[in-house]
Amino acid sequence: MEKVYGYVRVSTQKQGDGVSLIEQKSAIEDFAKKNNLTIIHWFEEKVTAAKEGRPAFNEMMALLTREKAEGACFHKIDRSSRNYGDWNRINILADAGINFYSVSDGINLSDESSRLPADILAAMSTHYIRNLRKEVLKGFYGRLKQGFYPLPAPIGYKDMGGGKTKEIDLVYGPLVRKTFELYCTGKYGIISLTEEMNKRGLRGRKGGKVTKTGIANILRNPFYIGMMKIKRTDEVFAGSHKPIVSKVLFNKTQQILDGRTHKRVIKHDFHFKRMLKCAHCKYSIIGERQKGHIYYRCHTKGCPTKTIRQEIIENVLRQFSADIALTGSQLDEIREIAQKSLEKGNDFRNKTITELKFKKTVLDDKLDKLTDAVIDGLIDRDIYLRKKEKIIFEQVELQSKIEQLNEKQEVEDHHVDKFLELLKTACIKENQLELADLSHMVNFATSNLFLNGKYIEIKTYSPFTEVLRNKKSTYCPPCRDRPRTAVANDTEDGTWVRYRIDIKKQKTPKGTIDLEEIAKSLIRSMATL
Ligand SMILES: [Zn+2]
Known part of the structure; x- marks a missing residue:
């Protein structure tokens, strides 16, 4: 009795060709009986044969090389190998006198007349798998997998033909980026943004005016950050095309669309709109125009916070600006x-x-x-x-x-x-500072401004906090020879500077300033960027 190994392999338990592990085994056992073979050990594999390096196969081949058995039985050639490397190893051993049987093909490699048909079968099986891979990659999902978008280019990109990466349209690409940027300023809703973008020359795919839905789709489409999402399946792929907007800008847009971020609508007359809050009720103080003057007041009924003129706020903020100035x-x-x-x-x-x-x-x-x-x-x-x-x-x-x-x-x-x-x-402009620039700077430097009776209380961001702390005007203990313009308080909630609203313009006294501390806090503040 010839001692041989049995080798079986399936890709999955419920594989399509219907030849399960058990069926393969019983076919091999039948064959062994008829041909006077004894299966001395079974090798079972549950991985693909497309790539070399199957553990059970390798183990078996190593044992055969050392002549621990006289041969091996497979169910079919395509069970033994789907790549030329494995097939080659089998042939080398066959030449050395090891018997290989392919049960259902009726092939015995030690029989010279079987070698050619066996080679053909092995070649076919290798060809089959190579083709299958090609077919898979040629299809819709295959192209997606390779980073190609198999659908018409979204606005802002150009179709370059099948199987080619979409390129950014030189005219519409920048306009799409502008769409995101404008939306993130908070000055536009979808309707006004659609008007604005049409005015700026953005057009839909068919050349007509871009619609509200079109704009909304642009703002939601992750294609612009380099991803491809298939609507029908919600599947996501990495694209090979260049992104038009940064991920930061895209995420911010999504937040605003989801209503998670407050939209800031800036009207230019009211420079301090939404900047100041009432210390009593924590609501924004609303600007209104009366007899040519701009006033801000708290709209809560019965709130003791008094109406304040824009000039008075301006005066305080100019002092704040002088206080954070450096040479x-x-x-x-x-x-x-x-x-x-x-x-x-x-x-x-x-x-x-x-x-x-x-x-x-x-x-x-x-x-x-x-x-x-x-x-x-x-x-x-x-x-x-x-x-x-x-x-x-x-x-x-x-x-x-x-x-x-x-x-x-x-x-x-x-x-x-x-x-x-x-x-x-x-520092330089001080008094000639434009109101818009002043409010821009205050927005950048502060996180909170409260109107509290006779005071305006300002909470600053780092490193402006450190600048203020270093200026003697706000931080030195009360002393007679030097008037303070403001009082700073460290609280659990950060540093607040408090200005009297009837403040008279003061020159900030000069003192030594720890520039190193300011620079360090500047670096630290970047962690939150
Ligand atoms: Zn109030």
């Missing part, structure tokens, strides 16, 4: 300190980017394996789709982290510039 050389020094510390951060950032890129390639491999698995029927389509979406999502996350890190440098430089520029504005 040109002080600003230069802060910039220098900040930049040195930012450079250190860059080294660390580059290391992180390399790590993230590596993680992305690992996910690429995972996706490949997953595709193989579905091609071989190892997993069913539902699981495949779910797993794939998860991987794609992770990849897009990684990519956006990489982009964010890349962007961060720019954002940080911009932040430093903006901070210094605002302080410069405060």
Whole structure:
């Protein structure tokens, strides 16, 4: 009796060709009986044969190489190998005298006349799987998988023909970005934004005016950040096209669309609209025009907070502006300190980017394996789709982290510039500062302004807080020779500066200022960008 191994393989338990593990085994056993063979050990495999490196197959081949058995039985050639590497190994052993039987093909490799038909069968099976993969990749989902969008380009992109990446339209692409930007200013609703974008020349896919729905669709479409979402299935793919808007801008847009962020509508007459709140009832103080003057008042019935004229608020904010002003050389020094510390951060950032890129390639491999698995029927389509979406999502996350890190440098430089520029504005212009610039600066520097009886209370952001803390005008203990313009209080809720509303313009006294502290707080404040 010839001692042989039995080798069985299925891709899944409920595989399409209906030949389960048990059926394969019994076919092999029948064959063994008839041909006087003894199966001394079974090797079972439940993975695809498309790629080399099946554990059970390898183990069996190693044992055969050492002549631990005289041969091996397969159910069918395509069970033994679907790649030329494995087939080659089988043939080498066959030449060395090991017997290979393919039960249902009726092939015995030690029989010379069987070698050619066996080669043909093996070639067919390799060809079959190669083709199947090609077919899968050629289809709708295959193109999506490769990053191509098999549907007409969304507004802002151009179709470049089948199987090619959509390119950004030089005219409409920037207009689409503008659509997002304008929407995020909070000055537009969908209707006014549609009007504005039509005025600016944005057109729909067929060349007509862009509609409200069109604008709403643009604002919701993740294609503009490099992803492709198929509406019907809600499936998400990573696109090969260039994004038009940043993920930050897109997310902000989604938040506003979802109503999670308060829209700020700015009317230019009322410069301090929505800036001041009533300390009593915490509602915004509303501006109104009376006899050519602008007044702000709390609209809560019976609230003791008195109406205040815009000029009075302006006066206080100008003083605040003078209080956070620094000289040109002080600003230069802060910039220098900040930049040195930012450079250190860059080294660390580059290391992180390399790590993230590596993680992305690992996910690429995972996706490949997953595709193989579905091609071989190892997993069913539902699981495949779910797993794939998860991987794609992770990849897009990684990519956006990489982009964010890349962007961060720019954002940080911009932040430093903006901070210094605002302080410069405060310093140089002082009295000629335009109201719009003044309110812009106050918005940037403060998180809260309260009207509280005779006082306006201002809560500042870092590093403006540190600037104020360093200015003797607000922080020195009361002393007779030097009047204070404001009083600062540290509370659990941050630092508040309190100005009397009938404040007389004061020159801020000069003292030593800890520029290092200001620069450090500037760096720290970037963590929240
Ligand atoms: Zn009130």
